[in-house]
Amino acid sequence: QVQLVESGGGLMQAGGSLTLSCAASGRTLSTYAVGWFRQAPGKEREFVMWITRSGGAAVAANSVRGRFIISRDNAKNTVHLQMNNLKPEDTAVYYCAATTKSYSRESYDYDYWGQGTQVTVSS
Numbered sequence: 001q002v003q004l005v006e007s008g009g010g011l012m013q014a015g016g017s018l019t020l021s022c023a024a025s026g027r028t029l030s031t032y033a034v035g036w037f038r039q040a041p042g043k044e045r046e047f048v049m050w051i052t053r054s055g056g057a058a059v060a061a062n063s064v065r066g067r068f069i070i071s072r073d074n075a076k077n078t079v080h081l082q083m084n085n086l087k088p089e090d091t092a093v094y095y096c097a098a099t100t101k102s103y104s105r106e107s108y109d110y111d112y113w114g115q116g117t118q119v120t121v122s123s
Contacts, residue, residue, distance in 0.1 A: 020117060022114060025077070032111075094118075
């Protein structure tokens, strides 16, 4: 098993940047592909970005493409989500999750989840 803990959330004005981190303990994170999801109040959890086990490839949702960057440091068992040009619609609780599947945008394919970190973007 792997335990995931997100950090780095907070309050930011529109146009600003935040970097979220996902730290893993237990089994090495390099065993898993990692995804970031978010859930805004009253909405379903949605896919944000995904990165391969090696960090060699990534996929972004249309809503964040060109603004968010995902990266990982397997030596440090961490994954980062750099969020640039933030918009009020980015306000949500952000979760990192780990999967043994090669690729998935579906939350049900992810086996392990962090507790989430709140990101609030003011206009």
